[in-house]
Amino acid sequence: MSYVDEVLERVIAKNPSEKEFHQAVKEVLESLRVVIEKNEDKYRKDALLERICEPERVISFRVPWVDDNGQVQVNRGFRVQFNSAIGPYKGGLRLHPSVNQGIIKFLGFEQVFKNSLTGLPIGGGKGGSDFDPKGKSDREVMAFCQSFMTELHKYIGADTDVPAGDIGVGAREIGYLYGQYKRLTGLYEGVLTGKGLTYGGSLARTEATGYGLIYMVVEMLKAEGKTLEGQTVVISGSGNVAIYATEKAQQYGAKVVALSDSNGYIYDKDGIDLALVKEIKEGRRGRIKEYIEKKPSAVYTEGKGIWTIPCDIALPCATQNELDLEDAKALKANGCFLVAEGANMPSTQAATDFYLENGMIFMPGKAANAGGVATSALEMSQNSQRLSWTFEEVDAKLHDIMANIFKKVSEAAKKYDMEGNYVAGANIAGFEKVVEAMTAQGIV
Numbered sequence: 105m106s107y108v109d110e111v112l113e114r115v116i117a118k119n120p121s122e123k124e125f126h127q128a129v130k131e132v133l134e135s136l137r138v139v140i141e142k143n144e145d146k147y148r149k150d151a152l153l154e155r156i157c158e159p160e161r162v163i164s165f166r167v168p169w170v171d172d173n174g175q176v177q178v179n180r181g182f183r184v185q186f187n188s189a190i191g192p193y194k195g196g197l198r199l200h201p202s203v204n205q206g207i208i209k210f211l212g213f214e215q216v217f218k219n220s221l222t223g224l225p226i227g228g229g230k231g232g233s234d235f236d237p238k239g240k241s242d243r244e245v246m247a248f249c250q251s252f253m254t255e256l257h258k259y260i261g262a263d264t265d266v267p268a269g270d271i272g273v274g275a276r277e278i279g280y281l282y283g284q285y286k287r288l289t290g291l292y293e294g295v296l297t298g299k300g301l302t303y304g305g306s307l308a309r310t311e312a313t314g315y316g317l318i319y320m321v322v323e324m325l326k327a328e329g330k331t332l333e334g335q336t337v338v339i340s341g342s343g344n345v346a347i348y349a350t351e352k353a354q355q356y357g358a359k360v361v362a363l364s365d366s367n368g369y370i371y372d373k374d375g376i377d378l379a380l381v382k383e384i385k386e387g388r389r390g391r392i393k394e395y396i397e398k399k400p401s402a403v404y405t406e407g408k409g410i411w412t413i414p415c416d417i418a419l420p421c422a423t424q425n426e427l428d429l430e431d432a433k434a435l436k437a438n439g440c441f442l443v444a445e446g447a448n449m450p451s452t453q454a455a456t457d458f459y460l461e462n463g464m465i466f467m468p469g470k471a472a473n474a475g476g477v478a479t480s481a482l483e484m485s486q487n488s489q490r491l492s493w494t495f496e497e498v499d500a501k502l503h504d505i506m507a508n509i510f511k512k513v514s515e516a517a518k519k520y521d522m523e524g525n526y527v528a529g530a531n532i533a534g535f536e537k538v539v540e541a542m543t544a545q546g547i548v
């Protein structure tokens with residue numbers, strides 16, 4: 105049996121019921137076959153893949169807090185410190201009822217290669233909880249965050265592990281978490297990123313993931329002799345990533361016609377009114393269907409189906425496995441030629457295979473959404489220097505980082521005779537740096 109197949113079998117056997125983790129490992133290892141086969145004996149002897157697939161540390165803890173009725177609630181918290189070969193663990197915290205150990209491990213695993221691709225000195229980690237922030241009062245969210253940090257603070261630090269936002273974690277949550285960390289440790293340090301601008305945050309971090317995604321799309325189009333001007337774009341989600349992807353796409357002259365949330369999606373043939381979306385989502389934490397109250401010409405559809413809307417470009421920016429084979433076929437049938445992932449692993453393996461087998465241009469999340477974590481690393485740099493750069497400086501750096509990632513990814517694919525296969529390119533380029541760093545540091 106090949107080394108890759110052996111390790112895949114072992115990962116599945118050792119981590120039963122962690123299906124998202126299996127999926128992420130499989131996607132990476134499958135596309136690394138060509139690289140691994142060249143060094144099969146050495147990698148097997150060094151148990152390199154077993155080490156890469158085993159987190160350095162998994163922390164799981166109880167998070168008790170009191171709700172507004174005086175009832176005690178108990179959630180489960182996680183931090184997976186996956187790989188520190190190239191820098192301190194870095195990655196977001198997700199608050200969503202679906203969170204479990206397998207989901208946090210898949211996200212941490214992806215983060216290792218993503219962070220490697222940024223070219224910045226950050227290792228990979230991820231955390232979160234099955235706490236559902238939806239419908240909770242600010243006080244309840246604060247109570248949860250303070251309890252979560254009361255345990256988490258023992259394991260993190262500006263030079264060891266630096267969490268940030270993800271689904272359900274934005275400026276409000278980062279603020280409460282930071283306040284509690286400082287209170288417990290007495291340290292005013294850059295232990296979290298995505299902080300508010302008055303206490304160490306970086307300009308452009310809020311926008312970075314969405315803007316970075318569009319900078320990547322622009323590079324992908326450039327390679328085909330195309331631009332974003334006049335392209336019709338469908339974006340799923342209506343959170344941080346989706347909102348700023350919409351904003352930047354519109355600045356480049358694209359027409360974004362759809363957005364969604366977990367209840368349904370809106371279609372606005374005139375192009376999304378982003379100020380209205382921000383008012384609903386950022387202003388009052390409302391639902392996307394409220395959009396049609398102010399814009400009756402738009403259509404709201406309950407449930408799934410956003411990928412049946414005809415478009416040139418599709419940008420899944422909500423969550424894992426939100427786009428399956430049927431969706432990929434519908435996109436292609438309606439003329440979509442490019443997909444880039446703002447979310448982490450939003451396309452199922454079958455959808456990804458379909459893009460590649462049917463000539464669609466596709467950039468996986470670990471490359472396309474790396475602008476967020478890259479800008480977090482820029483926030484860490486500013487915190488270490490005790491300086492703040494201007495919006496333009498940070499944005500220019502983000503732009504360069506995304507263009508560089510595109511270059512790395514396409515060159516890695518070419519090097520292994522898989523030109524245009526950005527899935528292989530991203531995995532190979534991300535992997536090579538991590539392997540070199542791990543090998544240099546001995547058996548760790």
Ligand code: NDP
Nearest residue numbers: 271272313341342343344345365366422423447448473476
């Ligand atoms: P937000 O919480 O701001 O927004 C998430 C959006 O996705 C919401 O519209 C939400 O709808 C929707 N969504 C979440 N879960 C589901 C689900 N199970 N089914 C359908 N829709 C869902 O999160 P972000 O925008 O920050 O994150 C979006 C994606 O981008 C995630 O995959 C995240 O891992 C990834 N990402 C985020 C980065 C960042 O910097 N924030 C960086 C890189 C990647 P609803 O409100 O109804 O739940």
Ligand code: 2IT
Nearest residue numbers: 195196268270476477480
């Ligand atoms: O998935 C991701 O890259 C993020 N949620 C951002 C992580 C970070 O540390 O900014």
